[in-house]
Amino acid sequence: MIELIQFSWSPFCIVARRLLEFSGAKFKTTNIPSSDRSLVWKLTKEKYYAVPVIKDGAKVVFESGDDTQDVAKYLDAKLKLGLFPPAREGEQFLLWRYFEHEVEAVGFKLNDVYFEEFVPKADQLPFLRHKERKFGRGCIDQWRAQKKNLLGELEQKLQPCEQMLAHSEFLLGERPLFVDFNLFGMIENFLFSGHYALPKSLPNLREWHRCMKTIRIAR
Numbered sequence: 001m002i003e004l005i006q007f008s009w010s011p012f013c014i015v016a017r018r019l020l021e022f023s024g025a026k027f028k029t030t031n032i033p034s035s036d037r038s039l040v041w042k043l044t045k046e047k048y049y050a051v052p053v054i055k056d057g058a059k060v061v062f063e064s065g066d067d068t069q070d071v072a073k074y075l076d077a078k079l080k081l082g083l084f085p086p087a088r089e090g091e092q093f094l095l096w097r098y099f100e101h102e103v104e105a106v107g108f109k110l111n112d113v114y115f116e117e118f119v120p121k122a123d124q125l126p127f128l129r130h131k132e133r134k135f136g137r138g139c140i141d142q143w144r145a146q147k148k149n150l151l152g153e154l155e156q157k158l159q160p161c162e163q164m165l166a167h168s169e170f171l172l173g174e175r176p177l178f179v180d181f182n183l184f185g186m187i188e189n190f191l192f193s194g195h196y197a198l199p200k201s202l203p204n205l206r207e208w209h210r211c212m213k214t215i216r217i218a219r
């Protein structure tokens with residue numbers, strides 16, 4: 001059975017998890033503490049410490065680069081999802097980079113403001129230290145203070161998606177492709193704390209999001 005090694009609020013893990021649910025395949029999730037990567041380190045033969053990682057029998061899959069989609073492409077091929085049609089590869093590449101950089105960069109800050117509510121107590125110190133080493137001392141307090149502006153920024157960054165979804169049910173047409181799942185993961189990370197909703201000014205995106213939550217492949 002396919003195993004997803006994850007922690008539940010990670011935007012990239014949410015993408016992999018939703019793909020697995022979409023496929024209807026049996027899979028199991030193994031949650032690791034964000035502060036202890038020893039399982040991932042061991043599985044990847046000391047090559048990787050991030051999540052998600054997929055273990056499928058003897059095969060272990062993880063990202064080979066910053067903007068790759070090795071995990072999603074492995075699941076797509078294995079589970080025959082058809083989410084990476086060659087004719088749309090260029091467009092999808094441009095979009096997933098925008099989602100994983102521009103959208104994720106604002107969404108995770110808004111979620112992290114509430115980290116004490118979803119990161120287990122024992123992991124809170126390493127979580128905070130990890131963030132502060134990357135973004136500077138007091139970064140989470142700053143994001144908390146900037147919440148209104150960050151929400152405005154996110155709304156603006158999602159505007160092009162709203163525009164696309166005014167003309168088709170999914171981002172690139174009448175069936176979902178990988179980028180729909182990718183954007184879904186970034187948005188679910190933003191929503192993870194339970195303190196936010198998608199802005200009312202993005203009705204098409206809200207409708208798409210409702211659909212992406214439960215959509216299953218038609219076999």
Ligand SMILES: N[C@@H](CCC(=O)N[C@@H](CS)C(=O)NCC(=O)O)C(=O)O
Pocket residue numbers: 010011012013049050051052063065066067068130
């Ligand atoms: N581009 C990678 C990014 C994965 C990633 O950054 N994962 C985060 C969790 S959201 C992580 O484990 N980062 C390493 C760390 O926190 O030390 C992907 O799409 O999977």
